[in-house]
Amino acid sequence: MTLTRRALPALLLATPALAQPAWPTRPVRLIVPFAPGGPADILARMLAEFFTPRLGQPCIVENHAGAGGMIGTRVAASSSDAHTLLLGSVSMTIVPHLATQPVGYDVTTDFVPVGLVASAPFVLVVPAASPLRDLPGLVAASRTRPLNAGNSGNGTLSHLAIEVFRTRTGAAVESVAYRGEGQMLPDLVAGNIGFSFASLSSALPLIRDGRLRALAVLGPARLEALPEVPTLAEQGVRDVEADGWQALFANKAVPPAGIDRLRALLAEALADPAIAARITGFGLLRAARDPAAFATLFTEEYRRWGEVVRAGGIRAE
Numbered sequence: 001m002t003l004t005r006r007a008l009p010a011l012l013l014a015t016p017a018l019a020q021p022a023w024p025t026r027p028v029r030l031i032v033p034f035a036p037g038g039p040a041d042i043l044a045r046m047l048a049e050f051f052t053p054r055l056g057q058p059c060i061v062e063n064h065a066g067a068g069g070m071i072g073t074r075v076a077a078s079s080s081d082a083h084t085l086l087l088g089s090v091s092m093t094i095v096p097h098l099a100t101q102p103v104g105y106d107v108t109t110d111f112v113p114v115g116l117v118a119s120a121p122f123v124l125v126v127p128a129a130s131p132l133r134d135l136p137g138l139v140a141a142s143r144t145r146p147l148n149a150g151n152s153g154n155g156t157l158s159h160l161a162i163e164v165f166r167t168r169t170g171a172a173v174e175s176v177a178y179r180g181e182g183q184m185l186p187d188l189v190a191g192n193i194g195f196s197f198a199s200l201s202s203a204l205p206l207i208r209d210g211r212l213r214a215l216a217v218l219g220p221a222r223l224e225a226l227p228e229v230p231t232l233a234e235q236g237v238r239d240v241e242a243d244g245w246q247a248l249f250a251n252k253a254v255p256p257a258g259i260d261r262l263r264a265l266l267a268e269a270l271a272d273p274a275i276a277a278r279i280t281g282f283g284l285l286r287a288a289r290d291p292a293a294f295a296t297l298f299t300e301e302y303r304r305w306g307e308v309v310r311a312g313g314i315r316a317e
Contacts, residue, residue, distance in 0.1 A: 023082070023258035027058040030085045033072025035065040039201070039282055043117055043246055044087040046278060050269045055261075059085075068095045068155070068316070070103055077105035082253040085262070086111060089246050090157055093302040097309040098155045098316040108302060111249040112259055115266045116287035116294040118279050120199045120244035121223060122161060124216040124232070125207065127191045135216050135235040138195060139171045146172035147194035150184040153177055155316055158197045160308045161218060161242040165197070165232075168240050188212065199244050200225065201283025218242040225283075246284075247294060263291050 030048050034040045041063060048059040064072035069091045076086035092107045124135070132138045141147065151159035154177045166173045176193055178184035181202045188196050189211045197218060204225055206212040214229045218241050222231060232240050248266055250259055269275055270286055279286050289297060308314075 023255055023261060024055055024057045026083055027060055028055060028083045028085060029079075029081070030059055030061050030087060031072050031076040032061055032063045032087050033065065033069035033076075033089075034063070036063050039118075039120070039284065040087050040089060040246055042282070043279070046275055047087070047117070047248065047266070047269060050272065050275065051265055054265055054268075068098075070095050070099070073107070074104045076249070076251060077107075077110040079251060080253050081251055082255060082258065084251040084253075085114070086249040086251070087117070087246060088249045090244050090301065092249075093298065094155060094157065094160065094305045094309065095316075097306040098314060100315060108299070110252055112252055112254065113291065113295045113298050114248040114250050114259060114262045115291045116245055116247045116289045116297075117266070117270070118246045118282075118284040118287060120201055120246070120284050122158065122197045122199055122218040122242040122244065123203055123207075123214045123223075123226065123229065124195060124218065125188065125198050125203050125212040125214050126195045127188060128211050128213055129191055130194070130213065132195070132215065133213075135232065135237065138215060139169050142171040142173055142194075146174055148176050148192075149173045150176050150178055150188055150193040150196040152181045152184055152198075153179060155309070155314055157242050157244055158199075159314070160305055160312075161197045161240065163308055163312045163314075164240050165237070168237050185212075197242060199283075200285075204283050223285075247287075247298070 030044050032041050032044045044061050048061050051059040064075045069089060073086065073092060076084055096103050096107060126132050132141060149162045151162055159175060162173060162175045181198055184196060185198060185202060185206065187193055189206060203212060207214050214226055216235060217223055217229055217231045219231060222229065250262060276286050
């Protein structure tokens, strides 16, 4: 093969691009915006363990808890580092709308959604001793006497879901804020509140041992764990869905080739039987959306929960 003088410079210019090192070139940080020991932390450590030998670089989990996940999310966004990831949650689509001051990042531009890791669908539950047996009965009862509905904290997903439920059904409901499901669920079991929207992982043991009764699923389909419980949509109430998902995000500085590699590794991890078993063992569902579908979901949830926060005048406490 003979190179002309005109072709030689073009080849020389192309060579550096071909010689670019593969991502990653150094250790990868995986930020968890919640405390060690919780579902997000456990999921992150499973992924880090799976990624490390396959990336050829250590994947190191860092916990930066506080402010509903805002502190850790800010750390992951502000680094502008091509080796920083975030194990984010649905709170990313809510917290920025609650803040009275700028949060210091923009989840829609500072991160690239890599993919959904796990879903935590919510269910409508009542105390086992409650006379309420179905959704129409609950709505009708509330119009006779307003019901207290427990939520896991001001501005949380369960709080916003109650606000949407009240709007869609016309139910007379007073939302009662607790400091987490750990405080709220014992009060519900005791009958001190009428109902709640609770995460499947927290409510399922109480449903199975007969202390709570599930009336509806806040998702698009019935759950394998509760096949007899219909969705809200099946009972005539649409557009009231709540899913406490966990997902992997990359700092916007991660190159496209790195994003592609992460998506392939995430799919491989979720297909691993041992990881799948651990996810379902936490009462979570394995991700069922492809990366493009999750990116659409993320954008839609950011818009939807923002509208709910603004309509209700909800602010962080």
